[in-house]
Amino acid sequence: MKIAVLPGDGIGPEVTREALRVLDALDLGIEREEALVGGAAYHAKGHPLPPETLALAEASDGILFGAVGDPTCDALERHLRPEQAILGLRKALTLFANLRPAKVFAGLEDHSALRPEVAGAIDLLIVRELNGDVYFGEKGFRTTPSGEREGWDMMSYSESEVRRIAHAGFRAAQGRNKRLCSVDKANVLETSQLWRDVVIEVSAQYPDVALEHMYVDNAAMQLVKNPGQFDVVVTGNLFGDILSDLASMCVGSIGMLASASLGERQTAHGTFGLYEPIHGSAPDIAGKGLANPMATILSLAMLLRHSLGLAEAADRVEAAVARTLADGVLGRDLGGTAGTTEIGDAVLARL
Numbered sequence: 001m002k003i004a005v006l007p008g009d010g011i012g013p014e015v016t017r018e019a020l021r022v023l024d025a026l027d028l029g030i031e032r033e034e035a036l037v038g039g040a041a042y043h044a045k046g047h048p049l050p051p052e053t054l055a056l057a058e059a060s061d062g063i064l065f066g067a068v069g070d071p072t073c074d075a076l077e078r079h080l081r082p083e084q085a086i087l088g089l090r091k092a093l094t095l096f097a098n099l100r101p102a103k104v105f106a107g108l109e110d111h112s113a114l115r116p117e118v119a120g121a122i123d124l125l126i127v128r129e130l131n132g133d134v135y136f137g138e139k140g141f142r143t144t145p146s147g148e149r150e151g152w153d154m155m156s157y158s159e160s161e162v163r164r165i166a167h168a169g170f171r172a173a174q175g176r177n178k179r180l181c182s183v184d185k186a187n188v189l190e191t192s193q194l195w196r197d198v199v200i201e202v203s204a205q206y207p208d209v210a211l212e213h214m215y216v217d218n219a220a221m222q223l224v225k226n227p228g229q230f231d232v233v234v235t236g237n238l239f240g241d242i243l244s245d246l247a248s249m250c251v252g253s254i255g256m257l258a259s260a261s262l263g264e265r266q267t268a269h270g271t272f273g274l275y276e277p278i279h280g281s282a283p284d285i286a287g288k289g290l291a292n293p294m295a296t297i298l299s300l301a302m303l304l305r306h307s308l309g310l311a312e313a314a315d316r317v318e319a320a321v322a323r324t325l326a327d328g329v330l331g332r333d334l335g336g337t338a339g340t341t342e343i344g345d346a347v348l349a350r351l
């Protein structure tokens, strides 16, 4: 078993380091190899996703990813910006299903942005489509006839793209509480109308799952008003990106939400995938030892479970995280004082 480790930029290497310390402590004999990605790769090699990084990722059983994003790269042509590395990996490896679980850990109810009785009920899974939508459409700048500058981005979904993520959503719901909420903007967008039509077609194959549809603006409001109503939410790339950051604050912090990006490829051990915290490179706190590594440690647990077939080890990691939080070891993002390494130490001590 071999994993690729792509720490990336900003707090990416800081949070990845803590997850790797946990992996070392588990002593599972997993081989790993690290490569540059994002701004770090651009500065060293002239491209955010060098061919050798992609090749390493492709040849692995699973990828542990930190974060990309570097303010010194913000003026580069878009195809050279750090963010293109994660978009490129998702697309090149056909990782179209992004699972983002959001659950309140015991002891964190009082640290949510919501009232404890509202936050305490959260146990949901966002299934975000990851290979299509406006993120991957044609885009550009042009000048209008009146001489104004105009930016444009093409939003689209094909039937097959919606169908495969709909199946992922329904299957996820079957493994949980059998409720699926499909989030779109079908009252305004044709892309969303097709999304809704195809989700309804696919629903015929899952009579045991209760399907509802919700417009994205209402979904954002409902996630704050009554997040306990959601079991599985399936949605497009853009809406899922935004709603998952929102959901993270409902459970306490963006530093808590892990993710798995999966496709259809099976390895000898499980489903091939990429695992990353949902947050970015957080340049505002990078290098200060303040980043919460829990989202990355929990992403490691997802890697162990989904890609390496090591469910027991994954349970151990998740239980150690839960105990650490219940014991009140919290980062500044959750109102505590623990730094990145201190949180890692606390998880290691409870493994």
Ligand SMILES: NC(=O)C1=CN([C@@H]2O[C@H](COP(=O)(O)OP(=O)(O)OC[C@H]3O[C@@H](n4cnc5c(N)ncnc54)[C@H](O)[C@@H]3O)[C@@H](O)[C@H]2O)C=CC1
Residues within 6 Å of the ligand: 011, 015, 066, 067, 068, 069, 070, 071, 083, 086, 254, 255, 256, 276, 278, 279, 280, 281, 282, 283, 284, 285, 290, 291, 292, 293, 295, 333
């Ligand atoms: N998958 C990826 O690699 C992603 C990359 N990005 C990139 O990251 C860069 C920064 O983007 P932002 O919009 O600022 O989003 P961000 O998620 O990096 O940070 C947003 C806020 O949350 C805080 N935060 C994030 N992670 C944290 C953690 N683990 N512990 C404590 N606090 C944490 C940050 O300090 C900041 O105040 C940009 O270049 C962006 O494009 C953004 C999201 C995802």
Ligand SMILES: CC(C)CC(=O)C(=O)O
Residues within 6 Å of the ligand: 083, 086, 087, 241, 278, 279, 280
């Ligand atoms: C940086 C972007 C490409 C994506 C993003 O914000 C995310 O995947 O959460």
Ligand SMILES: [Mg+2]
Residues within 6 Å of the ligand: 241, 242, 245, 278
């Ligand atoms: Mg995001």
